[in-house]
Amino acid sequence: MEYSKLKLNEEKVFKDPVHRYVHVKDQVIWDLIGTKEFQRLRRIRQLGTTYLTFHGAEHSRLNHSLGVYEIVRRIVDDVFQGRPEWSQGERLLSLCAALLHDLGHGPFSHSFEKVFHLDHEHFTQEIILGDTEVNQVLSKVGSDFPKHVAEVIAKTYANKQVVSLISSQIDADRMDYLQRDAYFTGVSYGHFDMERILRVMRPREDQVVIKSSGMHAVEDYIMSRYQMYWQVYFHPVTRSAEVILTKILHRAKELHEQSYSFKYDPLHFYSLFEGNVLLADYLKLDEAVIMFYFQTWEEEDDPVLSDLCRRFMNRNLFKYAEFDPAKEYKKHSELEGLFKKAGIDPEYYLVVDSSSDLPYDFYRPGEEEERLPIHLQMPNNELRELSRQSDIVDAISGKRRTDHKLYYPADFLYDESSKRNIKRQIRSILELD
Template sequence: MAYKDEQLHEEKVFKDPVHRYVHVRDRVIWDLIGTREFQRLRRIKQLGTSFLTFHGAEHSRLNHSLGVYEIVRRILVNFADRPNWNHEERLLCLCAALLHDLGHGPFSHSFEKVFKLDHEEFTKAIILGDTEVNKVLKKVSKDFPQKVADVINKTYEDKLVVSLISSQIDADRMDYLQRDAYFTGVSYGHFDMERILRVMRPYEDQVVVKESGMHAVEDYIMSRYQMYWQVYFHPVTRSAEVILTKILHRAKALYEEGYSFQMEPTHFISLFEEKVSLKDYIQLDEAVVLYYFQMWADEKDPILKDLAYRFVNRRLFKYVEFNPNLQMKEWMELHQLFIDIGLDPDYYLVVDSSSDLPYDFYRPGEEEERLPIHLFMPNKELRELSRQSEIVEAISGKKRTDHKLYYPRDVILQLPDDSQEKKRILALLHHSE
């Protein structure tokens, strides 16, 4: 029997708090789960710094990856006898679902911004490079690693396969919304996934939804909207991200200045020099980063020492609302006042912005064109979701943006009560509130 068709003697089952069980019968999937690169995802949190806001948010990228695999597995069981579905693509879909987040680094997005990294590029590099994952995929066929990389990269020729992993209603989103809601303890991310899976249909180059399932999809869209503003963009989580980002910026700046660290930042040197090899990257995880932060909390440099201490011990910055279009004059005055009291505004006065577009339809020529969700009507025609749903139409194409100004309120409050700088800073910040 060919390796790609090989089944385990007995089905392996993972207990899962979201899907109850994750089922594995394919030898290929079982072998991929056991690789070093996949197991590394246990040491990368799914929600980055959200654990400092929601104490239950300790789940990992590995949890999520198994969940996405399980959703795709269930979808393909439903697709098995349907027209428009090529059963030969089954294993490819399962592997792409399992491996889609393989390249995420510690505290993913903050790390990427500071060190100019791209987790999607590292996902591709792990799949195609000299790795245990690549060796498993090559046993399926010589070109199989490239096919898996193409699906994740959204360049695979069969767009129907791509849409299962990456679209506005895909297995990735369906898992992370429910999983993140479960581990943060909020109710926003819940929707009737079983209903959605039952009404999903393969149709030419995309997955569509039977018109009778429209209300379940509305619920899914709204749960995504709520999760972004109540969990993913939570201002306390963003405060932790601001401090994390500034720690990395400070450590990099010190390294470039020739600063003598008390402990050589060995794991960071390739990042500081922007020469990160695949081997360097795979060795990075959040345990490594947090170890350095613990060490840096005792550094001689007062800024690095303070920021690292704040992150490790959850002494986060406070925040006020901020409108960059109306309040730049106040910000410039605050900038100078922070310098006057000995606080470097580059590290201690930070504007953070978040924006989200909960649903949009295809707009040719625009940046980030979005393939819409299509309903399969009783007359066998397709209809774009927002044309049928008043609820979805109400939020379609509407981008919401939020700006916050972060600062160390504890330091300001420690200034002498008769300090003119203290009075003025608090007046300006109070005005923002």
């Protein structure tokens, strides 16, 4: 039988805390799960440094990837099957793209991407199209199949219905991570009625729409996302850990550029330091590897690198203050000068961090980031954009919320063994005393 149509002799199930079970019937999906590139996702946390704030947030990218696959499987096998607007020939492509959509994420991915100018979506496509076990499985379906999977993930595939299943303002990716992250962090914000949303999803021309009778479930989903960003994803303690992590990577890179002699050769970092990251090098990186280096760097002679690594490993994080860069730039400049006088490098120990989120937006032609709106299908089959029907969504639609905080090591400022008067000035400006 043709490989794409091969079914397992017996359906496999994964027990899942969010969806109860993840069902696998297709040989292709089972083979993809068994590849070393997919199994690598076990060693990368879904939420990066969030485990230092919410101790339960230890779940992996693999957990999430299976969850997204399961949601898409339910949509294409239960909700869309038999509907004339949906091509059943796109089923396997949709399932593979859902399963593999996060394949290129690296350890603590967003920090690494910023410091080393990487793009996880680029590496996702490289894994799918390159000399990998994943590519070998996909190529058995058809010579063009890996290319189509990569196109769905890159949002360039011709059938936008398939793209919107895993990448839109209401997609399987978001529906899984909101519920999964809420479960593992122990918060109540991310819960919404996914069963209802799935029941009212409909394929329509080049998009997936929602029956108008399901509008309130979608409102709940939008508000869940809004709350999760500000209560979990942008939590100031998590951001503090992220700041320290970023500064560790910056410091290690700077030391390498200065020809510093590390006590333990940072072999896994050389391609990152030099901006020439090959796929084979990238696939060797996971969070266990990175944490090994952080642990060894605690013993380095460079005081900044060793201090930052000790802080990260032992959760001795920076404190923070509310900060408005537009209004308080003079205060920041004054603090920079005082930090230097106190012998505390402001480049690494006085950091402004900004968080920003746009919870929902309708399409604005010409904008750099195209955000496909959520459309409601009215009883007469007319489509209406969600915020035109919902007062709740209209109230937050298009409104970007931004938050700025100033991070610093409070313990340094209370150590009065040296520069006592200067540290008191700093504490006074930060209103610590």
